[in-house]
Amino acid sequence: SSFVAGQALNSEQKTQLKQLQSTALQSQLSYQLIESLTTEVGHRLMGSAGDEKAIIWAVNKMKALGFDKVWTEPVTGSYWLRGTAKAHIVAPYPHDLVVLALGGSVATAESGITANVAHFETLADLQAIPDNSLEGKIAFVSYQMTRHIDGNGYGPAVGTRVNGAVVAAQKGASALVMRSVGTDNNRIAHTGIMRYQDKVKKIPAAALSNPDADLLLNQLKRGGEVSLYLNITARTDAEVVATSANVIGEFTGSEKPDEIVALGAHLDSWDVGAGALDDGLGIGMVMAAAHHIGQLPQRPKRTIRVILFAAEEVGLLGAKQYVKDHQAELDTHVLGAEWDFGIGRIYKMTPGVGAQSLNAIRELGQYLAPLGVALSAENNGRAQSDMGALSDAGMPSINFSPDGEHYFDYHHTENDTLDKVQPEALKINTAIYTMFAYFAAQSSADFRH
Amino acid sequence: SSFVAGQALNSEQKTQLKQLQSTALQSQLSYQLIESLTTEVGHRLMGSAGDEKAIIWAVNKMKALGFDKVWTEPVTGSYWLRGTAKAHIVAPYPHDLVVLALGGSVATAESGITANVAHFETLADLQAIPDNSLEGKIAFVSYQMTRHIDGNGYGPAVGTRVNGAVVAAQKGASALVMRSVGTDNNRIAHTGIMRYQDKVKKIPAAALSNPDADLLLNQLKRGGEVSLYLNITARTDAEVVATSANVIGEFTGSEKPDEIVALGAHLDSWDVGAGALDDGLGIGMVMAAAHHIGQLPQRPKRTIRVILFAAEEVGLLGAKQYVKDHQAELDTHVLGAEWDFGIGRIYKMTPGVGAQSLNAIRELGQYLAPLGVALSAENNGRAQSDMGALSDAGMPSINFSPDGEHYFDYHHTENDTLDKVQPEALKINTAIYTMFAYFAAQSSADFRH
Ligand SMILES: [Zn+2]
Ligand SMILES: [Zn+2]
Ligand SMILES: [Zn+2]
Ligand SMILES: [Zn+2]
Numbered sequence: 001s002s003f004v005a006g007q008a009l010n011s012e013q014k015t016q017l018k019q020l021q022s023t024a025l026q027s028q029l030s031y032q033l034i035e036s037l038t039t040e041v042g043h044r045l046m047g048s049a050g051d052e053k054a055i056i057w058a059v060n061k062m063k064a065l066g067f068d069k070v071w072t073e074p075v076t077g078s079y080w081l082r083g084t085a086k087a088h089i090v091a092p093y094p095h096d097l098v099v100l101a102l103g104g105s106v107a108t109a110e111s112g113i114t115a116n117v118a119h120f121e122t123l124a125d126l127q128a129i130p131d132n133s134l135e136g137k138i139a140f141v142s143y144q145m146t147r148h149i150d151g152n153g154y155g156p157a158v159g160t161r162v163n164g165a166v167v168a169a170q171k172g173a174s175a176l177v178m179r180s181v182g183t184d185n186n187r188i189a190h191t192g193i194m195r196y197q198d199k200v201k202k203i204p205a206a207a208l209s210n211p212d213a214d215l216l217l218n219q220l221k222r223g224g225e226v227s228l229y230l231n232i233t234a235r236t237d238a239e240v241v242a243t244s245a246n247v248i249g250e251f252t253g254s255e256k257p258d259e260i261v262a263l264g265a266h267l268d269s270w271d272v273g274a275g276a277l278d279d280g281l282g283i284g285m286v287m288a289a290a291h292h293i294g295q296l297p298q299r300p301k302r303t304i305r306v307i308l309f310a311a312e313e314v315g316l317l318g319a320k321q322y323v324k325d326h327q328a329e330l331d332t333h334v335l336g337a338e339w340d341f342g343i344g345r346i347y348k349m350t351p352g353v354g355a356q357s358l359n360a361i362r363e364l365g366q367y368l369a370p371l372g373v374a375l376s377a378e379n380n381g382r383a384q385s386d387m388g389a390l391s392d393a394g395m396p397s398i399n400f401s402p403d404g405e406h407y408f409d410y411h412h413t414e415n416d417t418l419d420k421v422q423p424e425a426l427k428i429n430t431a432i433y434t435m436f437a438y439f440a441a442q443s444s445a446d447f448r449h
Numbered sequence: 450s451s452f453v454a455g456q457a458l459n460s461e462q463k464t465q466l467k468q469l470q471s472t473a474l475q476s477q478l479s480y481q482l483i484e485s486l487t488t489e490v491g492h493r494l495m496g497s498a499g500d501e502k503a504i505i506w507a508v509n510k511m512k513a514l515g516f517d518k519v520w521t522e523p524v525t526g527s528y529w530l531r532g533t534a535k536a537h538i539v540a541p542y543p544h545d546l547v548v549l550a551l552g553g554s555v556a557t558a559e560s561g562i563t564a565n566v567a568h569f570e571t572l573a574d575l576q577a578i579p580d581n582s583l584e585g586k587i588a589f590v591s592y593q594m595t596r597h598i599d600g601n602g603y604g605p606a607v608g609t610r611v612n613g614a615v616v617a618a619q620k621g622a623s624a625l626v627m628r629s630v631g632t633d634n635n636r637i638a639h640t641g642i643m644r645y646q647d648k649v650k651k652i653p654a655a656a657l658s659n660p661d662a663d664l665l666l667n668q669l670k671r672g673g674e675v676s677l678y679l680n681i682t683a684r685t686d687a688e689v690v691a692t693s694a695n696v697i698g699e700f701t702g703s704e705k706p707d708e709i710v711a712l713g714a715h716l717d718s719w720d721v722g723a724g725a726l727d728d729g730l731g732i733g734m735v736m737a738a739a740h741h742i743g744q745l746p747q748r749p750k751r752t753i754r755v756i757l758f759a760a761e762e763v764g765l766l767g768a769k770q771y772v773k774d775h776q777a778e779l780d781t782h783v784l785g786a787e788w789d790f791g792i793g794r795i796y797k798m799t800p801g802v803g804a805q806s807l808n809a810i811r812e813l814g815q816y817l818a819p820l821g822v823a824l825s826a827e828n829n830g831r832a833q834s835d836m837g838a839l840s841d842a843g844m845p846s847i848n849f850s851p852d853g854e855h856y857f858d859y860h861h862t863e864n865d866t867l868d869k870v871q872p873e874a875l876k877i878n879t880a881i882y883t884m885f886a887y888f889a890a891q892s893s894a895d896f897r898h
Contacts, residue, residue, distance in 0.1 A: 035667065038664075039542060039664060039667045039668060039671075040541075040542045042542070042543075042544050093488060093489045093490075093491070094491075095491050185864075185869065186635050186637065187637065187862075187864050187866065188635065210868070211864070211867070211868050214866075214867065214868055215488060215723075215866070215867070218484065218488045222488075274664075413636075414547070414636040415634075415635055415660070417636065417660040417663070417664070418660070418664070418667070419634045419659070419660050419663055
C-alpha cells in the first residue's frame, strides 16, 4: 500500500479510501455532469432563463445520483441584461473592435459615444490625474494580465475591471474601455463584474479582446488623436427582483448527522460561453465526489453536504444568503472546500484549521501525496470563492491549488466550453475531492481546534 | 565562413550574400510592414474599401522602399458581401452558435431556415446517400481537420468547404453547415471560398466553430431530432464589376534586366481578421527581401520583381490575370517563389527546376542550411498559391516549407491578427527569401534546364 499509517482513519476506512480513489479515477461521472450541464443548459446568469433551467437540472441530477436530501434555498437579486456591445475605431484608421460590456455596466446613449481616447497603462496612472480632466474622452486602460501557474496575474489586473469605471467617472470620462483580464490572444473579450459607487456618475464600461487592445495601442503609438465609437445597450431592470436559488444536497451522516463536511461550487455563470470551467468543473467535481461516497455500503459518520451556490458572479449573493440563513448552524460545518478555479491538476493543499488538527491534515496529505498534492507549510487556507464567505465566518477550510496557467485564457468568455475541460486532470481532481470529503466525514478530528 | 565553395556565385557575391543575411536578420522591416498594413488598412477582400486602401498602401510602400518601378495591373471580378450569419440550435436544447458564411455563399430566405439536421462524418458519407433524400433538412458535415507540421490536414478537410454545398444540394438539403476547417478550439469560425455548380441549386453554406460543432454533435448523440435555425444575408452583386489590381514593383537588373526573379504574395485577404498571416506575412517578406537587395551599392544582374496578387482568396483572379497579361514574357521569369503559408520557420526547400540547374540549387541549399533549411530530394516543387499558376505555365519554382503547425488555428478567421506573427521566425524567413532572391538574380544558372 502507498498509504502510511495514520490516526484519523482506521484500517478498514483506509481500505475504503483507496477504493474510493480507484472508483473516482475510473469514473467519468464528473465529466458527464459537465457535458450534461453545458449541452442541456448552457450559460446561466443570475435571473436568466438558463439560471432557472440550471436549478432544475441540479435538483434532478442530485436526486438521480442518490442524494439523501435535496432542497433549494431562495436567493434574490437583480437581473442584468447584456444587450449588445459594439465598438470601432473611427480615426485615424477605422477598424471594428471585439468588445464586451462588463457585468453590471449601464448603457451608452442610444446613438453611442464617439470620443477621443485617453490612454493609461494602469489604473494607478488613471487615478493619478486630476479629477474632471477627462471631459469628453473615453478612458482606455491597457494593462495586460500576466500568465502564472497559480493565476496570480489576476489580482493586479482585475482592479481595473471592478473599480475602473468609478475612477474614470471621477476623472470626467464618458466611458471606460479596458484590455480584457485574460491571458489569451483571441479576438474574444472577457467579461466579469464591475461596480459603481454612490454619488459617482455611472458610465458605461467595456473590455476589448487582447488583439483589439493591441491594435488600439498601435494606433495611439502613432501619436495623433485616436477616436473611438462605443455603443452598449446593457441594462439592469431595477424594478424587477430576480429570484434564484442555492441548490443543496446531502448524504446524511450515519453517526454525526449534524456535523457537516461542506463541498461548494457555484451554479451560475456569465452569460457568454457555457460555464464549463467556471464553474462547471466545480459542479461536476463536488457532485461526483459526494455520489462516489454515497455509493459505499454505509454512510460515513458525518454528513456530506454539496452546496451549489447561486449568483456568485454578480457578487457572491448565494454565499452571503447561505451564511445568513445558516448562521445558527455554521459551527456545525466541520470542514469545507470549494472548487472554482483552474483546469489543470491540483498540486497543493493549504489548510486553514485549528493547530491541534494539523496532524489529521498531515495524514490526509499523505493519502493525497500519490496524486501529486503537496501539503503547504502554511495554515492560512481560505476556501475559494463562495465558500470563502464561510471560511470568513469561522468554518475550517482547505484550499486546493490547481495548475491555473490556462484558466484565464477562457475565463468569462465565449470560449468557456466543454472542449476546454481536461478529462484526465478532472478525474484526478475529483478523486482528490472524493478522498478529502470521505476523510473529513470519517475522521474524528475537530478541525476548529 | 559557414559557406562552402560553389560555382554560381563568385567570392565577392558570396560575401554580399552573407551581408544580406546579416542585414535581414537584424532588420525589423518585414514585421513593420505587416504592422503598418494591419494597423492602417486591415482586411481587404476583393472589391472592398479595404482592398482599395491596400493597393494604395502597397504602391506607396514600394515607392518609399526605393523600388525602381512600381505599377498596378487591373484585375476584375465580383464583390461578395458577407452580411450577417446567425445560427442557433432550436431543439432539443437551445444554444446560440458561432457561425460564418462561407465565401461566395448565397443568403437564406430573409426569415432564415429552420430545419432538422442530417449529420455526416465526412463529405464522402454525404456523397454516398441517394439524391434528393435530404428534402427539408440541413446537412451537417462534422469532419475535423487534423494538425500537422506541414499542414497536410487541410487537404482532406477543405473539400467539404469547396464542394459541400453542391453535394448537399444534390441530395436535396436546404443548406450546408460544416465544422470549420481549422485546428483551434476557439469560438471563432473559419471562412474560405466555396463553389456552386451550373444546374445545381445554390444553397447557403456556413461553418461552425469547432466548439459549436462539438455541441451540435453532443446534442445529436442523444439520439433525437436536432433542429437548427440558420440566417445568412450574404450576397454577390452580379451587376457590379469589382476592380482590383495586382501591385508590382521591381529592382531592375544591372546586366539582364529582362530576366526576372519573381517573388509573390497576395494583397487581398478575407473580410475577417486583419490578414496578418494570410498573407501579410508574405507581403512583408517579399517586399523586405527586395528592399534589402535594393539597398546594395549595385543592382544584381537580373531583375527582382515583387508581385502582390489581387483576389487570391476568391479564386486566384490576380494570378490568372497575370499569366494572361504576361503570356509573352513568361519565359523571362527565370525562377519564382511565393509565401502564403505558415507562421513558423522554414525547414525545407523543394525545387522545381531543370535537371541541369540542380547543382546551382544545391549551392543555394548550402547557403541556406545554416538557417535550418533542408534541401528536399524531390525536384517537383510548385510555387505556393498564386505563383503556382506561373509554375504551371512553366516557370521554374522553389517551394519553401514552413512549420505550419499553428497556421490553421487562425487561417481565415477574426483571429488572423498581428499578435499571431512570430517576429523571430519572420526575420529568419525573410533572410531566406532575401538570400534566395539575391542568389537567383546573380546566378548564371538557367533554371529551365
Ligand atoms: Zn467562478
Ligand atoms: Zn467567474
Ligand atoms: Zn493566402
Ligand atoms: Zn487564404
